[in-house]
Amino acid sequence: MSEVPGELKYCQSHEWVRKEADGSLTVGISDHAQALLGDLVFVETPEVGASFAAGDACAVVESVKAASDVYAPVAGEVLAVNEDLADSPEAVNNEPYGAGWIFRLQPADAAAVDALLDAATYTAHIESEG
Amino acid sequence: MAFVPHTASDVSQMLATIGAGSIDALFDEIPANLRVGGLPGIPPALSEMQISRLMERRAGQDAIELNFIGAGAYEHHIPAAVWQIATRGEFYSAYTPYQAEASQGTLQLIYEYQTMISGLTGLPISNASLYDGASALAEAVLMAVRANRRSKSRRILLPRSVNPRYRSVTRAIVASQGIELIELDFDAATGRMDPAALKAYEGQDITAVVVPQPNFFGVLEEADALTDWAHAQGAQVIAVVNPVSLALLKPPGEWGEAGADMVVGDGQPLGAPLSSGGPYFGFMCCRKEHARQMPGRIVGRTIDADGKPGFVLTLQAREQHIRRSKATSNICTNQGLVVTAATIHMALLGPEGLERVAASSMANTQQLAERLTAAGFELAFSGERFHEVAIRLGQDARGVLARMADHGVLGGYALGEDYAGMDDVVLVCATETKTSEDLDTYVNALQASV
Numbered sequence: 001m002s003e004v005p006g007e008l009k010y011c012q013s014h015e016w017v018r019k020e021a022d023g024s025l026t027v028g029i030s031d032h033a034q035a036l037l038g039d040l041v042f043v044e045t046p047e048v049g050a051s052f053a054a055g056d057a058c059a060v061v062e063s064v065k066a067a068s069d070v071y072a073p074v075a076g077e078v079l080a081v082n083e084d085l086a087d088s089p090e091a092v093n094n095e096p097y098g099a100g101w102i103f104r105l106q107p108a109d110a111a112a113v114d115a116l117l118d119a120a121t122y123t124a125h126i127e128s129e130g
Numbered sequence: 131m132a133f134v135p136h137t138a139s140d141v142s143q144m145l146a147t148i149g150a151g152s153i154d155a156l157f158d159e160i161p162a163n164l165r166v167g168g169l170p171g172i173p174p175a176l177s178e179m180q181i182s183r184l185m186e187r188r189a190g191q192d193a194i195e196l197n198f199i200g201a202g203a204y205e206h207h208i209p210a211a212v213w214q215i216a217t218r219g220e221f222y223s224a225y226t227p228y229q230a231e232a233s234q235g236t237l238q239l240i241y242e243y244q245t246m247i248s249g250l251t252g253l254p255i256s257n258a259s260l261y262d263g264a265s266a267l268a269e270a271v272l273m274a275v276r277a278n279r280r281s282k283s284r285r286i287l288l289p290r291s292v293n294p295r296y297r298s299v300t301r302a303i304v305a306s307q308g309i310e311l312i313e314l315d316f317d318a319a320t321g322r323m324d325p326a327a328l329k330a331y332e333g334q335d336i337t338a339v340v341v342p343q344p345n346f347f348g349v350l351e352e353a354d355a356l357t358d359w360a361h362a363q364g365a366q367v368i369a370v371v372n373p374v375s376l377a378l379l380k381p382p383g384e385w386g387e388a389g390a391d392m393v394v395g396d397g398q399p400l401g402a403p404l405s406s407g408g409p410y411f412g413f414m415c416c417r418k419e420h421a422r423q424m425p426g427r428i429v430g431r432t433i434d435a436d437g438k439p440g441f442v443l444t445l446q447a448r449e450q451h452i453r454r455s456k457a458t459s460n461i462c463t464n465q466g467l468v469v470t471a472a473t474i475h476m477a478l479l480g481p482e483g484l485e486r487v488a489a490s491s492m493a494n495t496q497q498l499a500e501r502l503t504a505a506g507f508e509l510a511f512s513g514e515r516f517h518e519v520a521i522r523l524g525q526d527a528r529g530v531l532a533r534m535a536d537h538g539v540l541g542g543y544a545l546g547e548d549y550a551g552m553d554d555v556v557l558v559c560a561t562e563t564k565t566s567e568d569l570d571t572y573v574n575a576l577q578a579s580v
Binding site for chain 2: 047
């Protein structure tokens with residue numbers, strides 16, 4: 001059973017989003033997503049300063065047998081990326097909600113994040129995907 | 131010739147199975163303007179006997195023995211062992227033999243191929259081949275756009291001294307992808323790019339600059355200066371090279387201060403016969419940091435659980451089963467058999483053998499140029515060359531070449547086919563396959579034909 005922390009928001013495309021105190025959003029991929037992908041060998045992070053619309057592909061997670069786009073959960077500008085993933089992409093496997101975060105976003109609309117899935121809805125979503 | 135029958139009843143049965151009413155209905159998806167009724171030179175259905183006759187007659191057109199045409203495809207001696215080994219069933223019968231479950235033999239061969247091509251180009255990463263040199267250039271342009279994240283312009287400087295076929299293929303592949311190909315002229319006297327001509331693009335956002343070495347005229351470009359200029363603009367450098375020339379010339383990985391970023395070319399001179407134009411293969415190398423942007427796959431050497439060496443697909447980031455809609459490996463599947471021949475060819479020649487091939491090709495072309503100038507012909511360009519030289523004839527080159535063919539000599543390539551104002555210029559190549567007598571035969575045939 002995948003871990004789905006209750007305090008986070010989620011996307012149907014398996015990103016998680018954490019609201020930080022300064023209004024920025026930290027984004028990663030869920031425990032469920034990393035388990036599906038298997039051992040990651042590479043994470044392509046977006047460029048700091050780049051702007052994305054909600055749903056834009058902005059990062060890539062790559063395992064030995066698959067590569068998946070990571071989508072911007074809401075519109076915004078990239079504030080920071082997790083540079084450590086260049087040397088240790090396995091952090092996404094080991095700590096998807098911690099050291100495995102991928103990028104931080106300054107949302108264009110602070111309220112947009114509220115429309116994302118809560119933990120219960122996301123859990124139901126991954127169960128329905130089987 | 132294989133016998134593959136499909137009778138009218140076979141056809142109607144197949145159509146009925148898939149629910150199409152007729153052959154026309156089957157191809158209904160294809161817009162009418164893209165469908166061709168008949169192809170020039172290709173007759174309608176013939177009997178087996180008629181087609182054998184026709185093909186024998188056409189094969190005869192290739193029978194002229196003294197070939198001095200280069201222009202992108204080069205005649206070299208191929209040791210008999212090359213294709214004897216390459217056409218063993220183990221190499222040519224397997225379907226997608228590079229897949230993870232592939233034979234170790236094929237993986238080892240690709241590993242050795244990648245190692246040798248890397249050695250020649252001076253860049254650490256090589257893929258396992260593309261269709262040909264032209265599509266390799268197109269893919270390098272696409273890759274430069276993916277890899278150069280600093281540049282937003284998607285503008286590529288593509289000199290007119292790059293093989294015209296490569297340019298038209300590249301244009302066909304990338305022009306509808308929001309990529310702008312900007313042509314750069316060459317200096318009419320030297321035949322090479324004038325670095326001063328680049329001035330207009332100084333300080334502009336350019337994604338990449340294509341640098342041919344030698345260029346289509348056989349002339350050597352100032353690769354160091356061009357590379358440094360491009361890098362100073364934040365542009366990447368895509369080198370287009372002849373692999374045989376690299377046995378003598380500086381590898382692109384060492385051009386200028388930082389070296390070229392990508393190297394592409396056609397591998398045909400490494401063991402593939404001319405075969406009226408194919409199949410050939412394209413090679414492509416890049417820097418380590420761009421490996422994940424490169425189409426294709428990389429084979430690595432590793433050690434298994436028992437400590438035994440083995441070969442594996444190390445990187446296949448752009449394979450269809452991994453990248454799906456973003457896959458690029460579909461454009462490089464699969465020139466494996468020609469690559470097999472090239473690897474055997476390079477292994478048999480060794481670095482010294484390849485260097486001898488390159489040096490005697492260059493010396494023969496130099497000799498030919500001297501004999502032609504002594505005979506009163508004028509060289510079109512003053513720039514230094516590798517193994518190809520442009521000669522000014524003072525009259526239409528096509529007519530002269532047709533008359534030379536009557537003397538049993540394929541005299542070269544008429545540059546007027548691609549370059550306005552060069553109707554009287556012929557591009558001539560003399561590889562190591564030509565003897566001193568052959569060169570005399572050429573000069574005599576040319577003199578008799580003008």
